[in-house]
Amino acid sequence: MDIGDLVVFKAIAKEQSVTKAAHSLNYVQSNVTMRLKRLEKELGTPLFHRNARGMTLTSSGKTLVGYADRLLSLMTEAKQAMQGDEPRGPLTIGAIETAAAVRLPAYLTSFMRRFPAVDLTFLSGTTESLIQDVLHHRVDGAFVTGPVDHPEIDTFLFCEEELVLISDQEHSPLESFQDIHARTLVTLQAGCMFRRRVEQWLAAEGIYPKKHVEFSTLEGLIGCVKSGLGVALFARAYIEHAARGEGVHYYEIPDAFSHVSTLFICRKDEHRSKALVEWIAAIEQKKEC
Amino acid sequence: MDIGDLVVFKAIAKEQSVTKAAHSLNYVQSNVTMRLKRLEKELGTPLFHRNARGMTLTSSGKTLVGYADRLLSLMTEAKQAMQGDEPRGPLTIGAIETAAAVRLPAYLTSFMRRFPAVDLTFLSGTTESLIQDVLHHRVDGAFVTGPVDHPEIDTFLFCEEELVLISDQEHSPLESFQDIHARTLVTLQAGCMFRRRVEQWLAAEGIYPKKHVEFSTLEGLIGCVKSGLGVALFARAYIEHAARGEGVHYYEIPDAFSHVSTLFICRKDEHRSKALVEWIAAIEQKKEC
DNA sequence: CTCCTTCCATCAATAATAATGATGAAATAT
DNA sequence: ATATTTCATCATTATTATTGATGGAAGGAG
Numbered sequence: 001m002d003i004g005d006l007v008v009f010k011a012i013a014k015e016q017s018v019t020k021a022a023h024s025l026n027y028v029q030s031n032v033t034m035r036l037k038r039l040e041k042e043l044g045t046p047l048f049h050r051n052a053r054g055m056t057l058t059s060s061g062k063t064l065v066g067y068a069d070r071l072l073s074l075m076t077e078a079k080q081a082m083q084g085d086e087p088r089g090p091l092t093i094g095a096i097e098t099a100a101a102v103r104l105p106a107y108l109t110s111f112m113r114r115f116p117a118v119d120l121t122f123l124s125g126t127t128e129s130l131i132q133d134v135l136h137h138r139v140d141g142a143f144v145t146g147p148v149d150h151p152e153i154d155t156f157l158f159c160e161e162e163l164v165l166i167s168d169q170e171h172s173p174l175e176s177f178q179d180i181h182a183r184t185l186v187t188l189q190a191g192c193m194f195r196r197r198v199e200q201w202l203a204a205e206g207i208y209p210k211k212h213v214e215f216s217t218l219e220g221l222i223g224c225v226k227s228g229l230g231v232a233l234f235a236r237a238y239i240e241h242a243a244r245g246e247g248v249h250y251y252e253i254p255d256a257f258s259h260v261s262t263l264f265i266c267r268k269d270e271h272r273s274k275a276l277v278e279w280i281a282a283i284e285q286k287k288e289c
Numbered sequence: 290m291d292i293g294d295l296v297v298f299k300a301i302a303k304e305q306s307v308t309k310a311a312h313s314l315n316y317v318q319s320n321v322t323m324r325l326k327r328l329e330k331e332l333g334t335p336l337f338h339r340n341a342r343g344m345t346l347t348s349s350g351k352t353l354v355g356y357a358d359r360l361l362s363l364m365t366e367a368k369q370a371m372q373g374d375e376p377r378g379p380l381t382i383g384a385i386e387t388a389a390a391v392r393l394p395a396y397l398t399s400f401m402r403r404f405p406a407v408d409l410t411f412l413s414g415t416t417e418s419l420i421q422d423v424l425h426h427r428v429d430g431a432f433v434t435g436p437v438d439h440p441e442i443d444t445f446l447f448c449e450e451e452l453v454l455i456s457d458q459e460h461s462p463l464e465s466f467q468d469i470h471a472r473t474l475v476t477l478q479a480g481c482m483f484r485r486r487v488e489q490w491l492a493a494e495g496i497y498p499k500k501h502v503e504f505s506t507l508e509g510l511i512g513c514v515k516s517g518l519g520v521a522l523f524a525r526a527y528i529e530h531a532a533r534g535e536g537v538h539y540y541e542i543p544d545a546f547s548h549v550s551t552l553f554i555c556r557k558d559e560h561r562s563k564a565l566v567e568w569i570a571a572i573e574q575k576k577e578c
Numbered sequence: 579c580t581c582c583t584t585c586c587a588t589c590a591a592t593a594a595t596a597a598t599g600a601t602g603a604a605a606t607a608t
Numbered sequence: 609a610t611a612t613t614t615c616a617t618c619a620t621t622a623t624t625a626t627t628g629a630t631g632g633a634a635g636g637a638g
Contacts, residue, residue: 001368071367341586
């Protein structure tokens with residue numbers, strides 16, 4: 001069943017005449033007749049009564065008018081959904097745990113409020129896995145730890161984090177970083193930039209923690225630090241946010257290792273959906289403030 | 290936006306590959322590529338990411354999948370609505386007042402229960418106007434007073450009515466039909482078979498009523514007879530039905546004028562909708578009982 | 579690293595389909 | 609009766625869809 005035939009059919013039904021329908025469609029009469037015949041043949045039922053003065057719908061024809069209307073309006077809706085200026089449709093964003101936790105929620109809420117037709121999905125991963133996700137189109141973009149330098153990827157600075165060393169308040173405060181020798185180091189799983197940074201720093205300082213425990217979630221990690229399991233490197237903003245800092249000591253570490261940038265990345269070359277364009281625009285606008 | 294293109298698009302989305310989609314559709318690969326390109330051009334947005342190993346949906350593509358599903362299933366539904374064995378769609382039936390009043394309601398109720406997908410519409414008229422309505426497709430069929438003899442029309446006996454003369458009970462009962470000379474004759478509007486029959490009969494008897502009042506509805510007519518306005522010719526079944534006979538005398542008239550058949554008529558040659566075929570079948574079945 | 583395979587895009591040629599314009603037949607209105 | 613209006617049919621032309629062959633780009637295997 002061809003859509004064009006349905007348009008022709010509707011015109012005939014409206015004009016109650018093949019000739020008039022042909023005029024209104026800027027077709028020749030015989031063409032309209034042929035298309036109607038094809039439609040009737042395909043459906044196996046006459047759609048019009050042929051009167052001497054024109055055409056009137058049969059029972060089947062009346063039924064088809066309803067379906068034709070629905071089909072054509074659904075098709076129009078589909079086109080508008082694809083072409084409309086308003087962003088809509090799915091937008092899948094990846095984020096490392098740390099970014100997802102503190103800075104994103106507020107941003108995300110305002111975006112969803114502004115573009116309610118966008119169907120936002122989030123998933124988390126490590127910087128490395130997210131870069132692969134972006135390259136393979138598994139996500140439209142992702143928040144990762146900088147720097148990222150890849151010929152296929154565009155980067156946008158989202159925020160800068162300062163890493164601090166955290167420990168619990170039950171143990172006596174650390175006198176110097178050398179005290180870490182006697183403590184357990186708690187990190188997220190391999191691949192997390194926080195973990196790589198802490199390893200770089202400790203290697204530079206010549207410090208080797210007594211033990212190493214690996215966690216997969218941020219909340220789990222911070223809970224363990226609080227309960228005295230060990231020390232960890234963490235984003236200051238996150239610690240200071242929402243009273244998560246209670247029961248925790250924190251210590252600044254050297255600048256060279258403390259500064260971590262969170263970037264939003266997406267593929268460079270590709271066509272970007274309206275939703276993604278707006279998402280990036282919102283990030284750049286936020287940076288200005 | 291061509292439906293065929295949407296089918297091709299869905300195949301590509303399902304197979305995540307132009308080549309595989311071409312195979313599954315029994316097309317050549319280049320053809321599938323072309324159709325996809327056309328669709329993307331028409332919608333002004335890429336629908337797939339081109340990876341080296343195949344195709345993955347873009348954001349717009351994901352949106353379109355939803356619409357394509359809806360469109361295709363609506364189209365299938367439309368076809369089934371047109372071709373399905375179950376009667377459905379509009380069925381417009383005309384009836385003279387007398388038939389519509391007594392005999393039809395029960396029949397109609399059972400039909401609607403049996404074929405809920407049929408959208409039944411009723412309208413009333415005179416035998417003459419209804420014959421024209423049938424010929425001009427304004428109704429699919431009609432109940433009229435027989436006999437009907439027209440080369441384009443098929444007839445089916447619906448029921449036989451016996452006409453009786455009715456008068457009120459306030460006046461003294463009629464001693465003979467000659468008493469009608471002194472009474473008012475109440476009829477339906479011109480064109481009603483009851484009226485024609487009463488005129489034929491009275492002419493044959495040489496009776497000329499004092500006055501003549503014309504009504505347009507049955508209930509109005511019978512109400513007026515009851516209140517003593519005059520006499521009328523009426524179907525016995527209707528008078529005896531649902532206590533309408535209270536307050537009314539009735540008198541049999543000669544056989545030659547008393548028997549009236551109610552026929553169902555419809556166009557002879559035309560394609561008949563499933564609903565109409567069932568409607569006629571039900572009438573013929575009823576006759577057997 | 580190179581070859582091999584797999585995938586999609588492009589293009590020219592052909593097959594299929596749609597649109598046209600002319601003609602005919604049937605039914606009304608003049 | 610005649611002119612007019614209607615839709616159907618048909619041959620012709622224009623357009624579009626499909627094919628088959630070729631090329632380039634990206635992984636995977638050796």
